[in-house]
Amino acid sequence: MPLVSIDNVHKYYGDNHVLKGIDLRIDAGEVVSIIGRSGSGKSTLLRCINGLETYSEGGIIVDQLEVKDDDRQIRKLSKSVGMVFQHFNLFPHLTVGQNITLAPKLVRKLSTEEAAETAREVLRKVGLQDKFDSYPGELSGGQQQRVAIARSLAMKPKVLLCDEITSALDPELVGEVLRVLETLAADGMTLILVTHEMNFARDIGDRVIFMHQGKVWETGEAKAVFANPQTPELQTFINAVL
């Protein structure tokens, strides 16, 4: 059974039909990159997977939980689906350690010691074990994004959604964040990324999904999709970004 099943999902913003019948199956351990122009619906699709956006038709099931617009269901989902955002969204008034332990304590009901232990473990994973007591404002963008990844990991999700997580970073900071993702991929974490990092999508990703006009326009094994695009739209897109 796939970890994420998306069945014929439609979404409208008023009259604007942004997702036009999306079907996708993603298995545990897969690294899937969603690429496409802005406005193609890729971020919207990603945000539907953990309930940040509602959809009008179809169904999404993640880890045997139906994604629906219901507070309790969304809270249950938070234990299976993590998300990292373009602008980090760390809580500025909390230290790195407090940012990471907040949800494990409140939602997973871990004790302070257990949560702190988990926090140290995930910080080690992203190479920031010495920043436990720092505030987000003291860190570089790349470090903040690594903390945001660690914060998601502390909830022990089965799949991590990454929404353009390197787009707000200075070019020299992109590498450190991508290296963390690479480690996670190697550890077998399921990753679904909306990304403009085509090299990363090609070299680390298992599968690429090219979205265009609210549809999955083309999809396939990562290297093959880039080497041998089947549609003129993907051809044009690849030429424009690579």
Place this chain on the structure above:
Amino acid sequence: MDYTFQFAELLPYTSLIVDGLLWTVALTLITTFLGCLLGTLGAAARAGQHKFLKHAVGIYVELIRNTPFIVQLFFIFFGLPSIGIKLNAWEAGLLAMVINLGAYSTEIIRAGIEATPKGQLEAARTLGLSRVQTFIRVVLPPALQKIYPALTSQCIIVMLGSAVLSQISVQELTFAANFIQSRNFLSFEVYLVVALLYLLLAILMRQLFKAVHYYAFPNLRARK
């Protein structure tokens, strides 16, 4: 000008002035605490989803912010007994101050809450925090941080406004001044001394608020 200042004439009344000052301080401390608490709850209701609460608090805020404090005070002290609610001067005065600060701080804190970036709420939701947890742990602390100067100014305004309580014979600082002045007619001396005491109190409050700020928001101290 042939007036001779007679500050020494005030000395016999020292304990009266000190008592008044202490009452003003006590009223202010209690009001600051309860008023800000009321304001936080009011702001939560104003920013929340519950339609009835939202409108009820809206009416409360507009009612208090658009009527004179002294009228609110008289209504509570002289008006409410007509419908069976009898409060002594202290209770009425304190209640009027708390209700007054509550209304102003509701609006101030609401502004801070509404300035919360959407991404903070999305992060909290993604991490599985409930609405209440999100409000208390994620929304409120940065909101208070943002509006802290406005909120503390309002607390000082309420402290100064407590002088009006002398009108229903609450024996705070201004009441003491009025009393002494009625005995020895040394208006200049008495009101000058009392004005300076209010000034001193306001300065002390500002310093106290600064100290609270320092300890309450350690993230602002962090090195960049």
